[in-house]
Amino acid sequence: xxxxxxxIKGADYALLDEAYSYxxxxxREKASFKSIASLFQxxxxxxxxxxxTEYERNKAKNELVxxxxxxxxxxxxxxxxxxxxxxTQLRSAVNPIExxxxxxxxxxxxxxxxxxxxxxxxxxxxxxxxxxxxxxxxQSGFTIVSGLAEGVDVHAHLTAMKYSGNTIAVxxxxxxxxxxxxxxxxxxxxxxxxxxxxxxxxxxxxxQDFRVNRHFFPERNATMSALSEATLIVEAxxxxxxxxxxxxxxxxxxxxxxxxxxxxxxxxxxxxxxxELGAVRVKEPSDIIDNLNxxxx
Amino acid sequence: MAINDSNIDCYTVEVEKKxxxxxxxxxxxxxxxxxxxxxxxxxxxxxxxxALAAFSTVTPLAFSLSEAEENSxxxxxxxxxxxxxxxxxxxxxxxxxxxxxxxxKGYSITARRNDWQ
Numbered sequence: 001x002x003x004x005x006x007x008i009k010g011a012d013y014a015l016l017d018e019a020y021s022y023x024x025x026x027x028r029e030k031a032s033f034k035s036i037a038s039l040f041q042x043x044x045x046x047x048x049x050x051x052x053t054e055y056e057r058n059k060a061k062n063e064l065v066x067x068x069x070x071x072x073x074x075x076x077x078x079x080x081x082x083x084x085x086x087x088t089q090l091r092s093a094v095n096p097i098e099x100x101x102x103x104x105x106x107x108x109x110x111x112x113x114x115x116x117x118x119x120x121x122x123x124x125x126x127x128x129x130x131x132x133x134x135x136x137x138x139q140s141g142f143t144i145v146s147g148l149a150e151g152v153d154v155h156a157h158l159t160a161m162k163y164s165g166n167t168i169a170v171x172x173x174x175x176x177x178x179x180x181x182x183x184x185x186x187x188x189x190x191x192x193x194x195x196x197x198x199x200x201x202x203x204x205x206x207x208q209d210f211r212v213n214r215h216f217f218p219e220r221n222a223t224m225s226a227l228s229e230a231t232l233i234v235e236a237x238x239x240x241x242x243x244x245x246x247x248x249x250x251x252x253x254x255x256x257x258x259x260x261x262x263x264x265x266x267x268x269x270x271x272x273x274x275x276e277l278g279a280v281r282v283k284e285p286s287d288i289i290d291n292l293n294x295x296x297x
Numbered sequence: 298m299a300i301n302d303s304n305i306d307c308y309t310v311e312v313e314k315k316x317x318x319x320x321x322x323x324x325x326x327x328x329x330x331x332x333x334x335x336x337x338x339x340x341x342x343x344x345x346x347x348a349l350a351a352f353s354t355v356t357p358l359a360f361s362l363s364e365a366e367e368n369s370x371x372x373x374x375x376x377x378x379x380x381x382x383x384x385x386x387x388x389x390x391x392x393x394x395x396x397x398x399x400x401x402k403g404y405s406i407t408a409r410r411n412d413w414q
Contacts (some may be wrong), residue, residue, distance in 0.1 A: 016338045064333045120331050120333055121382065147331070149331050149332050149333075153331070179376070180333070180378060180379065180382075181378040181380075195379070201342065210336045210338075210371075210376060211307075211309075211327075214334055217327070217329065236331075237330060239329055239330060240329065240331055241331035241332055242330065244329075
């Protein structure tokens with residue numbers, strides 16, 4: 001039987017304690033990203049371990065180790081606010097996450113990033129647009145961020161990897177889960193060669209009513225937007241979950257780009273609304289690069 | 298979670314069969330046009346599998362259900378997976394097929410909420 005210390009080796013025990021404490025905060029009744037962010041706002045400088053009892057932390061630790069195994073836990077990256085690995089741009093979110101889990105190269109979170117997002121039922125033209133724009137942007141040095149959903153998201157990730165670019169997947173499930181299941185290999189590849197991020201607390205995710213877990217999908221859109229220098233929408237309709245990210249991008253003062261074709265879709269009213277809010281209408285990938293590099297207004 | 302909880306972007310149906318052990322199945326699909334997820338809660342594995350098989354005649358669903366504890370009021374939950382990324386229209390059609398099939402097995406529709414309309 002392998003004991004904890006032989007598995008963790010050089011891992012940071014203090015950081016693991018913060019993760020157990022964060023999990024413990026999420027085990028409290030009515031915990032949410034909003035309530036937890038608000039708890040940290042009213043306790044500036046405090047860490048999760050300062051805000052839970054030893055009993056709560058130990059309970060979460062035992063449950064987590066029992067559910068995931070120490071070996072699994074020891075392979076997870078943990079990034080906490082004010083640590084070296086924590087991307088400071090995440091603080092732009094309305095309810096910034098205090099801690100997240102990751103696998104892969106965390107340094108990618110500090111590169112120039114652009115989120116490419118859109119509908120899961122994307123048209124053939126939409127796929128081609130996603131491919132073209134992701135190719136040009138990753139070849140221009142941008143890391144492609146997306147949510148590993150079907151459609152535009154997965155095309156953006158795959159294109160970045162195909163052209164030897166970098167990509168970050170921000171998932172709306174816990175790090176030990178694959179959803180959609182058919183993206184398991186892609187998720188594993190991103191975790192091994194790029195960066196996979198999840199803000200979803202393991203215990204809460206596995207313990208609560210499964211249907212409530214759907215709220216983690218739109219919540220991760222806020223983080224994805226905050227993590228990225230800009231968000232680009234390739235294709236979406238008026239009721240798309242993609243627009244939750246658009247909303248966050250505007251709130252967080254991030255650049256929001258909308259591909260021209262979205263405006264040409266007669267049934268869509270959202271592009272015009274976001275144009276008024278400060279979004280930028282773009283036709284070519286070069287329009288985005290010029291805008292982000294400050295060479296075009 | 299009650300069926301009338303916040304159901305944004307969800308289509309939820311509940312069927313029940315008035316028997317001594319009162320079989321009940323709740324089926325829920327979350328679709329915000331970007332993320333798609335489905336869940337089932339049941340206290341009768343055989344009937345739940347039958348319901349999902351009926352759904353799968355329209356668009357396949359991958360699932361693995363556990364047996365609910367015998368002689369108890371507890372129920373089991375499971376995630377369901379869509380291998381083919383169906384449209385909402387197809388999912389709605391598949392839900393109708395599921396409901397028709399369960400009605401033919403003696404179940405009644407006790408709740409139905411479609412937030413996609």
